[in-house]
Amino acid sequence: xxxxxxxxxxxxxxxxxxxxxxxxxxxxxxxxxxxxxxxxxxxxxxxxxxxxxxxxxxxxxxxxxxxxxxxxxxxxxxxxxxxxxxxxxxxxxxx
Amino acid sequence: xxxxxxxxxxxxxxxxxxxxxxxxxxxxxxxxxxxxxxxxxxxxxxxxxxxxxxxxxxxxxxxxxxxxxxxxxxxxxxxxxxxxxxxxxxxxxxxxxxxxxxxxxxxxxxxxxxxxxxxxxxxxxxxxxxxxxxxxxxxxxxxxxxxxxxxxxxxxxxxxxxxxxxxxxxxxxxxxxxxxxxxxxxxxxxxxxxxxxxxxxxxxxxxxxxxxxxxxxxxxxxxx
Numbered sequence: 448x449x450x451x452x453x454x455x456x457x458x459x460x461x462x463x464x465x466x467x468x469x470x471x472x473x474x475x476x477x478x479x480x481x482x483x484x485x486x487x488x489x490x491x492x493x494x495x496x497x498x499x500x501x502x503x504x505x506x507x508x509x510x511x512x513x514x515x516x517x518x519x520x521x522x523x524x525x526x527x528x529x530x531x532x533x534x535x536x537x538x539x540x541x542x
Numbered sequence: 543x544x545x546x547x548x549x550x551x552x553x554x555x556x557x558x559x560x561x562x563x564x565x566x567x568x569x570x571x572x573x574x575x576x577x578x579x580x581x582x583x584x585x586x587x588x589x590x591x592x593x594x595x596x597x598x599x600x601x602x603x604x605x606x607x608x609x610x611x612x613x614x615x616x617x618x619x620x621x622x623x624x625x626x627x628x629x630x631x632x633x634x635x636x637x638x639x640x641x642x643x644x645x646x647x648x649x650x651x652x653x654x655x656x657x658x659x660x661x662x663x664x665x666x667x668x669x670x671x672x673x674x675x676x677x678x679x680x681x682x683x684x685x686x687x688x689x690x691x692x693x694x695x696x697x698x699x700x701x702x703x704x705x706x707x708x709x710x711x712x713x714x715x716x717x718x719x720x721x722x723x724x725x726x727x728x729x730x731x732x733x734x735x736x737x738x739x740x741x742x743x744x745x746x747x748x749x750x751x752x753x754x755x756x757x758x759x760x761x762x763x764x765x766x
Contacts, residue, residue, distance in 0.1 A: 481728075482644070488716075
């Protein structure tokens with residue numbers, strides 16, 4: 448069970464990395480996206496720049512956007528965990 | 543690291559697309575070759591793409607008070623070589639550009655260059671270097687994944703600075719500004735990506751020993 452112990456320890460570390468920023472008393476933390484902040488810098492450095500193309504389709508609301516993000520994560524996790532479960536079963540059957 | 547739709551001048555879009563296209567094409571050829579030479583590694587190939595799918599969907603808070611996401615491209619780069627991840631990165635970025643309005647079609651070439659090419663190549667190089675110098679598998683995987691992730695965001699900063707030099711301090715000044723957003727925010731997330739990649743590699747070392755051996759991952763020998 449060395450694997451389980453090691454991986455649990457690593458996952459706890461990851462959880463801490465995510466939780467600590469939320470608990471820190473950050474003065475003006477909005478947790479907005481870094482991509483959006485970059486847009487702010489562009490507006491400041493090149494105030495005359497006009498985006499010359501816009502997205503063909505945008506999620507109509509924040510809900511739909513989070514639906515699609517969840518779908519993306521679910522698809523990835525589904526395939527990855529199917530594979531690991533499959534290999535684990537194979538290893539067990541061989542043992 | 544997504545440069546938003548329309549946020550690079552047309553000449554830059556064309557330039558980055560031209561730089562990325564050959565690598566993606568070579569990667570597609572490698573995917574086909576790997577599927578032929580290692581048919582039992584096909585599912586693992588799909589899984590390394592899946593890992594990039596999950597990780598790039600997770601927007602996590604950082605100590606800078608803003609949010610960003612890992613890339614997940616280091617794992618596949620170590621397993622199958624970096625060019626394969628140029629293909630996987632393109633698929634992820636197309637999904638996000640078309641369905642999420644994150645990134646864009648005009649900026650696809652630039653985003654593929656940072657997330658699908660620079661990140662994976664840095665990961666691959668670091669993985670090989672650490673393994674050759676006798677570092678353990680875990681340390682090599684952690685450093686490779688974390689620094690590849692970080693390199694992607696530094697590349698984005700540089701790409702934006704080249705397109706939007708500061709009127710006073712020029713490209714250098716503007717690089718510092720973009721790095722201040724992307725690189726700082728990314729430090730804890732890159733560490734998280736490194737740790738998560740080690741978690742998956744630990745599982746693979748136990749249950750997919752056969753595939754990893756046939757891909758020369760468990761030995762420290764170099765592979766082109």
